[in-house]
Amino acid sequence: PREVRLVSRPVGWPTHDDFELVASEVPELAEGQVRVRNVVMSVDPYMRGRMSAATSYAAPYELGEAMQGGAVGVVEESRADGITVGDHVLHGLGWREVAVLDGSAVRVVDVTAAPASAYLGILGMTGLTAYAGLTRVAALQEGDTVFVSGAAGAVGGAVGQVARALGASRVIGSAGTPEKVRHVVEDLGFDAAFNYKDGPVSAQLREAAPDGIDVYFDNVGGEHLEAAIGSLRLHGRVAVCGMISVYNDTEPAPGPRNLARLIQTRGRIEGFLVGDHYDLAREYAGKAAGWLADGTISLRETSVDGIEHAVDAFLGVLRGENTGKMVVGL
Ligand code: NDP
Numbered sequence: 001p002r003e004v005r006l007v008s009r010p011v012g013w014p015t016h017d018d019f020e021l022v023a024s025e026v027p028e029l030a031e032g033q034v035r036v037r038n039v040v041m042s043v044d045p046y047m048r049g050r051m052s053a054a055t056s057y058a059a060p061y062e063l064g065e066a067m068q069g070g071a072v073g074v075v076e077e078s079r080a081d082g083i084t085v086g087d088h089v090l091h092g093l094g095w096r097e098v099a100v101l102d103g104s105a106v107r108v109v110d111v112t113a114a115p116a117s118a119y120l121g122i123l124g125m126t127g128l129t130a131y132a133g134l135t136r137v138a139a140l141q142e143g144d145t146v147f148v149s150g151a152a153g154a155v156g157g158a159v160g161q162v163a164r165a166l167g168a169s170r171v172i173g174s175a176g177t178p179e180k181v182r183h184v185v186e187d188l189g190f191d192a193a194f195n196y197k198d199g200p201v202s203a204q205l206r207e208a209a210p211d212g213i214d215v216y217f218d219n220v221g222g223e224h225l226e227a228a229i230g231s232l233r234l235h236g237r238v239a240v241c242g243m244i245s246v247y248n249d250t251e252p253a254p255g256p257r258n259l260a261r262l263i264q265t266r267g268r269i270e271g272f273l274v275g276d277h278y279d280l281a282r283e284y285a286g287k288a289a290g291w292l293a294d295g296t297i298s299l300r301e302t303s304v305d306g307i308e309h310a311v312d313a314f315l316g317v318l319r320g321e322n323t324g325k326m327v328v329g330l
Helices: 046-051 116-121 125-137 155-167 178-187 201-208 222-230 263-266 274-293 307-319
Strands: 002-006 019-023 033-042 069-077 088-091 098-102 107-109 145-148 169-175 194-196 212-216 232-240 267-271 303-305 323-329
Touching: 002 201, 002 307, 033 088, 069 098, 069 116, 069 155, 098 145, 125 155, 125 212, 125 232, 125 274, 145 155, 155 169, 155 194, 155 212, 155 274, 169 178, 169 267, 178 194, 194 201, 201 222, 212 267, 222 232, 222 263, 232 263, 303 307, 307 323
Parallel strands: 145 169, 145 212, 169 194, 212 232, 232 267, 303 323
Antiparallel strands: 002 019, 033 069, 033 098, 033 323, 069 088, 088 107
């Protein structure tokens, strides 16, 4: 089997030279362990942070070692109680074709209820990010107008659909291509969307939400954040989930110039990490299963096949080549 290792720390945009695809050693199982053949793995923007030496919220990847990330695979051999050969399990050792883990580090998932990849997206970390950010951080209220950037992406698409399911009256999104804008409105049911590359975000947002917004779910940062602050209504809330527009910057980007608007609006900006909100996972999973079954939320993903294309898939996410969750089939 093969694995992808990080061999140098990218400065600015990562390149193929920062990674190596090599044959991996698969150790004998110790008591309590399982061996898993991965069938699908996740590539996520946060992985860019882990490629740098500075500790952000997740520990940096070690140079010369396989990277890590969400994956679902089939158990090939088990010495762990309660886990049987043939089970599908969700775990954190992606970026390799075969993983050996403690039984306590995997969770059995039901692939008859949803495809394996859904547990990396709408039924997994991505969906929970949308739900926790909306309910806890943005304190979404019925009747709110919600704006989300990265709206055709994994988290953003979930945000729009979940916000609507929770009673938002108007949901607006931004994305980077005309086809994504169409997808967000026609397939995901947003009330309005615009292409942030077509002109200033502030003017396009004002046109889409003439009366302002109550909630901004930020996936992008930069110009989007400033525009959203400019459109905040009284007691508006900004949930800072991600700032993908700066992840490859080598110099800190300037901040929003209009923070003083937070005074008159009594506005609030709060960052969050999904990892702090796993106590909501069960509540969310129950709701999400119902929403998927009745069509309130729909699943969209972009899939790339083969571990040899995993780096391309990761770079593709940073460049916007995905619609919905980007996954790699192994
Ligand atoms: P997405 O599926 O949304 O993929 C990233 C998207 O970002 C791309 O498709 C691209 O779409 C868009 N993008 C890239 N560069 C820019 C730019 N300069 N300006 C605007 N948009 C850009 O990824 P995820 O759903 O996995 O993640 C979305 C955000 O949520 C990320 O910022 C991520 O770091 C964050 N996140 C945070 C978590 C937390 O716990 N706080 C947990 C999970 C994710 P387009 O074509 O529209 O430009």
